[in-house]
Amino acid sequence: MNSPLDPQTGPQFSAQPQALHQRAQDNLHFIRTSMERATSFTGVSGKSYCVAGVTVLIATAVAQQQSGPAAWLTVWMIELALAASIILWMTMRKAQAQGGSLWSSNGRKLLAAFTPAMVVGGVLTVSCALQEAYDWLPGIWLSLYGAAIMTAGAYSVAIIPVMGAVLLLCGSVVLLLNIDAALLFGLIMGSVHILFGLLIWRSHGG
Amino acid sequence: MAAKPKPVKSAPQTETPALSALTSTSGERGDFDRLIHERSRLAIVSALAVNKSLSFNDLKSVLAISDGNLSSHARKLEDAGYILCEKRFENRVPNTCYSLTPAGKKALKHYISHMESLIAAVKHS
Numbered sequence: 001m002n003s004p005l006d007p008q009t010g011p012q013f014s015a016q017p018q019a020l021h022q023r024a025q026d027n028l029h030f031i032r033t034s035m036e037r038a039t040s041f042t043g044v045s046g047k048s049y050c051v052a053g054v055t056v057l058i059a060t061a062v063a064q065q066q067s068g069p070a071a072w073l074t075v076w077m078i079e080l081a082l083a084a085s086i087i088l089w090m091t092m093r094k095a096q097a098q099g100g101s102l103w104s105s106n107g108r109k110l111l112a113a114f115t116p117a118m119v120v121g122g123v124l125t126v127s128c129a130l131q132e133a134y135d136w137l138p139g140i141w142l143s144l145y146g147a148a149i150m151t152a153g154a155y156s157v158a159i160i161p162v163m164g165a166v167l168l169l170c171g172s173v174v175l176l177l178n179i180d181a182a183l184l185f186g187l188i189m190g191s192v193h194i195l196f197g198l199l200i201w202r203s204h205g206g
Numbered sequence: 207m208a209a210k211p212k213p214v215k216s217a218p219q220t221e222t223p224a225l226s227a228l229t230s231t232s233g234e235r236g237d238f239d240r241l242i243h244e245r246s247r248l249a250i251v252s253a254l255a256v257n258k259s260l261s262f263n264d265l266k267s268v269l270a271i272s273d274g275n276l277s278s279h280a281r282k283l284e285d286a287g288y289i290l291c292e293k294r295f296e297n298r299v300p301n302t303c304y305s306l307t308p309a310g311k312k313a314l315k316h317y318i319s320h321m322e323s324l325i326a327a328v329k330h331s
Contacts, residue, residue: 021328024321030245031252031318038253038260038268157267202299203263 036105043102044156047206048090049197052083053190060186069134072182073125076141094206110155117148135178138185142171145189157204163196239317241286246271246279251306251314254289259305280304288313 059079066072092102101107121144128136146167153160170188174181181188242248246269253268254260260268266276283289288310292303306314 019328021325024324027243027248028318028321028325031248031314034249034252034268035256038256157264203261204267205261 043091043095043107044160044200045090045094045206046197046201046204048087049193049200052086053193053197055079055083056186056190056193060190063186064183073129106155110152113154114148114152117144120144135180138181139171139175142167142174142185146171159196159199163192166192238320239313242313242317246275247283250279250283251288251310254304254306255314259303262302265304
């Protein structure tokens with residue numbers, strides 16, 4: 001994460017001597033920047049990632065037992081709704097417990113950054129389902145979910161973009177090597193959520 | 207062809223009474239709070255102003271400074287009574303949490319109004 005104290009990435013201040021009122025304006029700008037950086041960045045619930053990871057692993061086992069690809073897809077759509085609800089609910093609770101809100105300035109930015117890649121993922125899922133190209137879905141889901149997490153992570157703790165990068169890398173490998181990743185997808189998604197959930201939980205609370 | 211440089215008017219050396227009152231009292235900076243004027247400490251106080259409490263790691267992430275720097279600046283703010291430091295254990299792991307005290311909130315509010323007054327004084331002069 002960029003530091004507000006870093007002269008390269010923080011608010012820019014002129015090296016030239018400044019008038020008092022300009023320095024006062026810089027100071028107020030610095031306070032505002034520091035406050036914006038600190039709001040709701042810890043709202044992401046590590047515990048919710050762990051719980052969601054466990055549900056992903058359960059869904060992996062259930063999806064593997066399905067006879068057709070349409071049923072396999074249905075299992076994952078239900079799992080998506082379940083995991084998203086768990087993460088959203090627990091994150092809202094954590095933000096409230098911290099005296100903040102998910103709908104704060106940074107919370108809204110985080111959601112806005114997360115949404116576009118997820119919308120593209122939804123469109124591609126429908127397109128693949130219509131063309132019965134189910135084999136592409138695990139790679140697409142991993143890549144686009146990873147991209148969504150990476151961009152949203154810019155407004156959250158530093159470890160979140162790392163999680164996104166790991167998922168994006170896995171998705172890229174699956175897509176480029178054309179691996180049959182129906183099982184691998186669930187294992188990667190579940191284990192990455194549990195691992196990073198524990199790291200967030202440990203460093204920034206549940 | 208190079209343009210002939212225009213003579214530059216020098217700024218007036220005298221301060222307005224309003225500016226003077228804000229910046230100088232008995233040769234010092236009046237009620238200007240030097241403790242939170244320092245950038246790291248100002249960032250700590252600002253970050254805590256919008257959070258009920260933040261852990262040591264959270265503050266370190268926001269400010270992106272070293273453990274030593276954060277500890278040293280936080281200690282100075284704690285000594286001044288601006289922030290409260292609570293050391294507790296979560297799942298047997300030590301966790302240091304900081305929160306802003308009423309005195310710290312007042313100091314930040316005062317600092318902000320001081321800056322705003324300074325800007326206003328220059329605008330009106």
